[in-house]
Amino acid sequence: MKILFDQGTPLPLRRSLTSHEVATAFEMGWSKLANGELLAAAEGKFDALITTDQNLRYQQNLQGRQLAILVLPTTNWLEIQKHSTEVAEAVDSLHPGEYRELLWSE
Numbered sequence: 001m002k003i004l005f006d007q008g009t010p011l012p013l014r015r016s017l018t019s020h021e022v023a024t025a026f027e028m029g030w031s032k033l034a035n036g037e038l039l040a041a042a043e044g045k046f047d048a049l050i051t052t053d054q055n056l057r058y059q060q061n062l063q064g065r066q067l068a069i070l071v072l073p074t075t076n077w078l079e080i081q082k083h084s085t086e087v088a089e090a091v092d093s094l095h096p097g098e099y100r101e102l103l104w105s106e
Contacts, residue, residue, distance in 0.1 A: 003091065004042045006051035007031060010077035013050070016084040017091060043067050048094050050087075057099060068094040071101040 003017060005024045014022045023046075025031050030041055035056060042049055048068040052075045070090055072080060080087065083104050090102055 001047040001091070001094070002045070003048045003050060004028070004046040006038065006049060006053060008052035008075040009050050009072065010075065010080055012077055013080060013084065013087065016088045020091065039065065039067060047096070048091065050091070054101065064097070066096045068096060068098045069100070070094060071099075073101070073103055 001020045003020050003022045005011070005013070005022060007025055009024075011024065025033070025038060028041070030038055033041060035053065039049070043065060046067060048070060050070045050072065052072045054071055054073070056069065056071065070087075072087065074080060083102070086104065087102065090100060094100065
């Protein structure tokens with residue numbers, strides 16, 4: 001699966017997704033794109049977007065998209081690292097066009 005990390009997604013998460021091809025918005029030259037533009041740019045080039053923008057579903061029309069979107073509950077790498085297995089499992093089970101928010105308690 002080809003995955004795009006949005007700006008707030010911690011880069012070390014890439015190490016937990018070794019069976020996937022991961023690029024960042026920065027690496028793609030898309031770091032200045034607004035969310036709608038980023039989604040449009042990623043559509044057709046990537047299978048999934050991993051973001052920490054919890055308002056994305058309220059700000060963008062996600063209907064009809066083929067890009068799967070996984071939202072992490074924080075930008076804090078230490079917190080995400082504790083749940084990296086859960087994140088990897090969520091990525092592995094994503095379907096085209098799916099929107100999923102991860103929540104964890106601790």
